[in-house]
Amino acid sequence: MQLSEQEIIRREKLNKLTEMGINAFPADEYTITDTTESIKQDFSESKQVKIAGRLMSRRIQGKASFAELQDSKGKIQVYFNRDEICPGEDKELYNEVYKHLLDIGDIIGIEGELFTTQVGEMTVLVKNFTLLTKALRPLPQAKTDENGVVHDGFTDPELRYRQRYVDLTVNPQVKEIFVKRTKLFNAMRTFFNDAGYFEVETPILQSIPGGAAAKPFITHHNALDIPLYLRIANELYLKRLIVGGFDGVYEFSKNFRNEGMDRTHNPEFTAMEIYVAYKDYNWMMDFTEKLLEFCATQVNGNAESTFGEHTINWKAPYPRVSMTEAILKYTGFDITGKTEKELYDFAKSIGIEVNETMGKGKLIDEIFGEKCEGNFIQPTFITDYPIEMSPLTKKHRSKEGLTERFELMVCGKEIANAYSELNDPIDQRERFEAQMTLSERGDDEAMFIDQDFLRALEYGMPPTSGLGIGMDRLIMFLTNNASIQEVLFFPQMRPEKAVPQIELGEDEKVILEILNSQEEAMSLAEVKERSQLSGKKWDKASKTLTKNNIVKVEKIDENLLMKLV
Numbered sequence: 001m002q003l004s005e006q007e008i009i010r011r012e013k014l015n016k017l018t019e020m021g022i023n024a025f026p027a028d029e030y031t032i033t034d035t036t037e038s039i040k041q042d043f044s045e046s047k048q049v050k051i052a053g054r055l056m057s058r059r060i061q062g063k064a065s066f067a068e069l070q071d072s073k074g075k076i077q078v079y080f081n082r083d084e085i086c087p088g089e090d091k092e093l094y095n096e097v098y099k100h101l102l103d104i105g106d107i108i109g110i111e112g113e114l115f116t117t118q119v120g121e122m123t124v125l126v127k128n129f130t131l132l133t134k135a136l137r138p139l140p141q142a143k144t145d146e147n148g149v150v151h152d153g154f155t156d157p158e159l160r161y162r163q164r165y166v167d168l169t170v171n172p173q174v175k176e177i178f179v180k181r182t183k184l185f186n187a188m189r190t191f192f193n194d195a196g197y198f199e200v201e202t203p204i205l206q207s208i209p210g211g212a213a214a215k216p217f218i219t220h221h222n223a224l225d226i227p228l229y230l231r232i233a234n235e236l237y238l239k240r241l242i243v244g245g246f247d248g249v250y251e252f253s254k255n256f257r258n259e260g261m262d263r264t265h266n267p268e269f270t271a272m273e274i275y276v277a278y279k280d281y282n283w284m285m286d287f288t289e290k291l292l293e294f295c296a297t298q299v300n301g302n303a304e305s306t307f308g309e310h311t312i313n314w315k316a317p318y319p320r321v322s323m324t325e326a327i328l329k330y331t332g333f334d335i336t337g338k339t340e341k342e343l344y345d346f347a348k349s350i351g352i353e354v355n356e357t358m359g360k361g362k363l364i365d366e367i368f369g370e371k372c373e374g375n376f377i378q379p380t381f382i383t384d385y386p387i388e389m390s391p392l393t394k395k396h397r398s399k400e401g402l403t404e405r406f407e408l409m410v411c412g413k414e415i416a417n418a419y420s421e422l423n424d425p426i427d428q429r430e431r432f433e434a435q436m437t438l439s440e441r442g443d444d445e446a447m448f449i450d451q452d453f454l455r456a457l458e459y460g461m462p463p464t465s466g467l468g469i470g471m472d473r474l475i476m477f478l479t480n481n482a483s484i485q486e487v488l489f490f491p492q493m494r495p496e497k498a499v500p501q502i503e504l505g506e507d508e509k510v511i512l513e514i515l516n517s518q519e520e521a522m523s524l525a526e527v528k529e530r531s532q533l534s535g536k537k538w539d540k541a542s543k544t545l546t547k548n549n550i551v552k553v554e555k556i557d558e559n560l561l562m563k564l565v
Contacts, residue, residue, distance in 0.1 A: 006138045013101045014134050022097065024134035030109045037073035043122050045115060051076075051124070052109040052132060054169065056139075060099055069110065069124075070172070077123040078110060084127055098129070105135035105169075140170055161485050162493055177487055180299050181475045185252065187298035188272060191291050197248035197274060202237035204230060204254065210450045211235030211392070213435075214257040217267075230256035235392065235466065236453045238275045239421065243461045250274035252471065263483045264413065267492050270471040279465040280420040281404045285381050288408060288416060288467060289316035292379065292474075299478050306480045307411050310377055318408070322384040323364070326372045335364055335386065337401070343367070357442040361388030374412035381406045391431040393419040415474050418467040425457035507533055507541035508550075512564075515551060521563035524553060 003011070017024050034049040053071035063082035068075050082094040102108070109130040117123050142153040153171075154160065160167040160174075167174055189199065207226070209216035211233030221228050234253040241249045252272050261267060276284075296303050296314035303315040328334050333346055343363040347354045352370050354363060364386050376382070384396060385405040393403035404420035422428050432449040475487045485491040504512070510531050515522065528538055542562075545551040553562050 007136060010103060010134070010136050010138070013103070014136065017097070017101055017131070017134065020092075020097070022131060024131055026130075026132065030130065030132055032109070035073040036069070036071050036076040039076060039114065039124070040074075040122060043114060047114045048112075049114060049124060050109070050111045053107065054135075055102060055104055055106050055108055057104065063094070065098070066123075069108070070169075074172070077117075077121055078112070078126055079115075079117075079123050080126045080129075084125060085129065093129075097131070102131070103135060103138070104141065105137075105139040106131065107133035107135070139166065142170070157483075157485065158493075161491050162496060164489055177475075177479050177481065178489065180479050181487060183299045184295055184471070184475055184478065187295045188291065190298075191294050192248075192250050192274060195248070197250055197276065198246055200238070200241060200246075200249045200251050202231075202234045202251060202253065204256075206231055208448045208450050210448060210453065211237075212257075213391075215259055217256050217258045232257050233271070233468070234273055235275075235468070236450055238273055238466070239461060239464065240453065240456045242275050242277050242464050243456045243459055247278070248274065248276040261492060263485075264473060264476075266472065266484050266488060269484075271468055272471055273466060273468045275421070275464055275466040277462045277464050280463065281383075281406055281418055281465055284418045284465040284467050285318075285320065285383075285406060286316075288381075288418065289318050289379070292316075292408075295474075296478060305478045307477050308480070308482060310411055312410060312477060313378060318379040318381055320381040320383055320406075321376075322402075323368060323382055323386070324384065324402075326375075326382060327364075327368055330372045330375060331367065333367070335367075357438070359388055359438050359441075361386065361390075365389055373409060373414075376409035377411055380409050382409055388434075390419065391435055392422050392428075394422050394424075395427070410477055413473060414470075415477065416467060416469045418465065421461070421464040421466050423457060423461040423464060425454055428457055429454055504544075505541065507531075507537050508544055511541055511545060511551070515562065515564050521554075521561040524560040524562045527562050 014024055030052055032050050032052050034051050036051065036053070039049060039051070051069065051071060053069040056068045056070045056075065058065055058067035058080075065080040067078050067080060069078050080094065080098060082091055085094045085098070086092070109132050110124060110126050111128045112124045112126045115123055115125050140154040154166060160171070192199070205219070205221075205228045207228060209229035209232045212235070214232045216232050217230040219228050219230065220226070231253065232255055234251055234255070238249050238251060250272065252270060254268060255271050256268050258267065259265065276287075279287075293303050293314050293316050296305060299305075303313065305312050305314065324335055331346075331350065335343065338346075338360075340360045340363065343360055344354055344358070347363050347367050350367075350371065352366050354366065358366070368382075383406040384399060384402045385393070385407075387393075387395060387401055387403050390403040390405045393405045396402040396404050406418050407414045408416035408418075422431070429449075432454070436449060472484050472487055476482070476484060479487065481487055510533065511527060514527050514530050528542075531538065531541075533541065542551075542553075546553060549565050551562055552565050553560055555561075
């Protein structure tokens with residue numbers, strides 16, 4: 001392992017600490033009595049405190065030093081004075097350990113007393129400190145110029161998502177997103193529990209991927225020698241529990257779908273599904289809007305949230321628009337009674353990409369998604385979906401060809417999906433068989449036939465309504481984040497490229513800075529001219545970068561282009 005200069009220096013300091021008999025990674029419990037938050041809330045002069053946290057900055061001025069300590073609750077100023085820490089003749093703890101062997105990022109424990117500086121800042125006067133963990137890598141250090149502009153901040157999304165531990169340390173505002181995420185889950189649990197519903201767990205490894213139309217992840221069980229699928233939805237298992245006699249069950253489930261990744265999709269995501277016996281989708285709409293108003297208020301303190309340029313009002317009630325009405329309004333096309341060919345031809349005529357594997361349900365879904373979704377900004381229930389789009393939903397009680405289903409749209413995105421659940425086992429079998437026909441035509445998202453679920457329905461499932469909510473997407477709307485990666489601690493990422501372990505000189509850095517300023521490849525001649533390097537320096541620096549696969553040069557037509565690998 002090749003180390004940077006800073007990493008080498010920190011390891012040398014670690015060795016010196018060890019030689020001095022100081023364990024940089026002690027196992028002993030360090031009992032704290034206060035946090036930065038509790039100190040500020042209950043501040044009193046000369047109060048004795050004991051806190052622990054990470055050293056984030058310091059200003060050493062001879063025998064005294066102001067520093068900043070950060071714990072899980074925030075930051076506070078601490079004051080190191082050599083004679084307070086070392087009242088006797090031996091000043092080594094301050095002169096050597098604090099001044100020369102500690103670094104920004106080290107985790108320390110502090111015992112001291114509170115005082116207020118001349119400028120009125122609450123501060124801890126350090127009486128004693130203990131090294132609890134030596135940081136062997138330097139933290140990114142942002143700098144603020146005289147105009148208040150921050151430079152060298154840890155802002156690159158690729159690095160932030162890969163190294164969330166660093167992101168949380170140097171960008172403490174990020175933590176608030178995840179605090180609100182937990183508040184959302186707690187609020188939803190409270191709402192369901194107060195209503196008398198029961199939280200359960202269902203299998204993640206399943207013999208049949210059911211409950212949704214999606215492409216699954218496939219794995220293999222060695223002992224049983226059978227394929228297994230990572231859960232795409234927990235719907236069919238929760239309905240089995242309704243068959244078994246529960247009146248209401250819910251689960252926060254990790255689901256997995258082997259599909260594309262973008263700003264609103266991660267292959268692993270969290271959904272909440274709830275099923276309540278003796279209810280229908282009309283009751284569930286009332287329940288959903290009350291639930292979301294409650295959750296928004298618990299998370300943000302009121303029933304509004306900001307998302308981009310929009311202010312979302314989560315207060316009930318929400319408008320209700322049928323899918324047929326929505327498509328008619330935004331395309332002028334009435335899907336009622338249309339054949340698959342008519343839908344296919346219309347979709348193609350308005351520029352929607354379609355193919356022969358798509359049945360009526362998928363064609364209607366594409367038309368709605370392309371032409372209608374984006375128009376619904378405030379929470380709106382889209383209701384009464386065509387039967388071809390809803391293989392697990394009851395037929396509408398009064399509208400031929402439709403089902404009792406709704407989706408909740410917010411800012412052009414679906415965040416909830418709900419049905420009057422299909423509990424007729426004969427009808428359900430026919431719907432599954434229709435899905436198998438789509439599978440044979442090449443639709444890799446079509447549902448399997450779940451024979452055990454059909455058997456459960458044959459024992460009798462009471463009239464039931466179910467609701468599913470995408471928790472990741474909901475918290476995006478409640479915290480004003482357009483990217484799902486911002487609301488997941490550890491989003492899925494492409495494999496990390498190996499960083500060449502070489503020491504780059506100033507000439508190589510000049511070339512990299514030029515290339516980093518552009519998104520596309522640049523003319524080799526332009527890079528050379530902008531670098532202002534002599535011919536000899538240019539040859540050496542560019543050869544070092546290409547040899548170590550940091551940049552590459554390629555010929556397109558008659559032009560030589562240089563770009564980052």
